[in-house]
Amino acid sequence: MTIETDKSDADETADARRILLVHRAAPDGLCSGCLEFTCTFARFPCTQATWAQKVTAGTDEGGES
Numbered sequence: 001m002t003i004e005t006d007k008s009d010a011d012e013t014a015d016a017r018r019i020l021l022v023h024r025a026a027p028d029g030l031c032s033g034c035l036e037f038t039c040t041f042a043r044f045p046c047t048q049a050t051w052a053q054k055v056t057a058g059t060d061e062g063g064e065s
Contacts, residue, residue, distance in 0.1 A: 016055035023049040 023033030025044035033049070034042040045053060 012055055016052035019048050019052040020056065023052070 019033070022037070023031050023044070023046055026032045026035070029043060031042045031044040031046040031049060034040050034046050
């Protein structure tokens with residue numbers, strides 16, 4: 001399931017922070033956000049959390065900052 005909202009595309013850092021609020025490591029090492037929202041089992045950091053960590057660290061997926 002993909003959830004889309006009306007928002008500007010300009011604030012990538014805010015999007016990344018929101019993702020990291022949801023995609024957290026559960027005690028068993030799985031991503032609680034993936035389980036909650038897409039009903040999938042993924043080890044933390046999942047692909048969304050990895051992207052968000054890169055963005056908040058100052059680099060994005062393409063290596064541009």
